[in-house]
Amino acid sequence: MPDQPQLRAVLAEDQALLRVGLTRILEASDVAVVAAVDNAPQLERLLGEGDFDVAIVDVRLPPTFSTEGLAAAIAARAARPGLPVLVLSQHVEALYARDLLASGEGAVGYLLKDRVADVDEFVAAVRRVAGGGTVLDPEVVAGLVSGSAGTPLDRLTDRERQVLTLMAEGRSNAAIAARLFVSEKAVGKHTNAIFTKLDLPQAHDDNRRVLAVLAWLQGH
């Protein structure tokens, strides 16, 4: 995509098969993979150097195969707020998402590895994180939304609920409008209604909006 700037990405994934697959997909989409590592110590070094536009990190890495990748991402973002990191995982944990989002505002993402198969969506998510946005896996959001039954969420209409879910995934009004086949203006009306019904302060910056919605969902 020549109309977009070439991104420089680093990659941490211990399974060769997936490392190769991810590299191919990124390279084919005009994202240069400048370094690909398969363990936590090397990842920590890469994140420490910070010489990239976005880091794509598997949660589980050697040596202990628990949550080294996530821990490294959170630690690096504590040292350098806003360091863009997209965390990939084979299963979603709302807990991990919360820890990651708590590590500073924006430039962060958490996706299931399954999402990579939708190449364009995945690359868009990578670009969104690189650009300072927030990306959250639909499954995490769905879990949070369904876990909030019996709260003011019940007052939302179905369409407002759809918009809320897409907002929580980190999408802009334009993206939501495209997804739902409505005008951007209509989305704006829905978001206003949602913020009023949930008693949230209005936020026009996409990123702050995601965080407000997520904070609300996690608090209920």
Next chain:
Amino acid sequence: MTDWSAMVSPTALLQPIRSVRAAPVDQDALVDRLRLTAVSLGYALLAAPALALGILTILAIPLGLVAVGFAIAAGVVPATAALTSLHRRVSGGLLGEPIAAAYADTTGLNVVTRPMTWLTDRARWRDVGFLWFSATGGLLMSILPVGLLASPVTHVVVAGLGGFHWWLLLLLDVPLLVVWWWATPALVRARARVERRLLGRDRVEQLERRVEEVTTSRAETLDHSAAEVRRIERDLHDGAQARIASVGMNVGLAEKLMATDPDAAAGLLREARESTATALEDLRSVVRGIHPPALADRGLAGGIEALALPMPLAVTVRVEAPPLPPPVESAAYFAVAECLANTVKHAGATRAWVRVRHDGEVLHLVVGDDGRGGADPHGSGLTGVARRLAAFDGTMVVDSPAGGPTVVTMEVPCPTSPS
């Protein structure tokens, strides 16, 4: 062959009772009865010190109010312990299982506090009960076999010395000998059992120990299950899940490249197809690790044969066991699998063999090889086997001298239902 000389050695005297049945009437049965009669004589003679100690104990308690009682107790209680310890050895030997003493600990106590502990120790009081049993009912039980055998022998001797009317007595002796033959083993066994009851750990203590054992084996089983679950999760994560995710990536990229670079897209799709085959293979091996299909379909015999087939060495398998509860079969299967895996990895063997036998009560598993030996029963593999078996009260013995051969013997109690 009967080794008559061995009868007089103490170890031979203390062997388990052969049988309490009257049949067969043969030399071995005769030797055993003679031995038991000798033991009974010993029991009967020991009634004398038991009676003396019993009386002294009764005296010592009121005299404890004055210092004399303490002095008596200081001598009588250890003497009683020595006597009961002898009885424990003899009766334990006859019953074929050791009888353990269970006195309260008195180390570090002084001349006053020690007798106080004795007073509150149930095991010591049961010792006193034993003294009186030994001097009364026990004496009767033990004097009978001796008398039943001794009187005919005396009659024969007296008759041999003279007097025709003495021969008439011998008519009476035949029933006496029959009773002796019939009653001796049962009487001796009954006495040994009473002694076990009095001198061994009591029921509550036994149950407490049992509960402890069960708690330990349960904790180990839980540990083991947790480790198994982690292993399965890992196998899935690294195997099938990762492959399927990579298939998704390949297909996704192929979709994108279809129009611009059809050759590359075709390559990606071919890779994806190969990955699905490998993913299925991975899933199958995970399933084999959880519940092996051959075991499910064809029972323990089929399962173990299926294990043996792909081994890189000759494995002889003989399984003679009825269908058993699935958890037991599964434990047995994985135990044999682990042993065979060890053989392949470490033994450098040319052949191995597996014998499985069920005798109605216990499942016996023996895995052996002709390799270099030196297997470590505390290695993680064999410890895992022992844990698996412990969940079923099973045991494992590893015999693996350096230089080989290695024989692993496992036993799992598993009575077949009387249907």
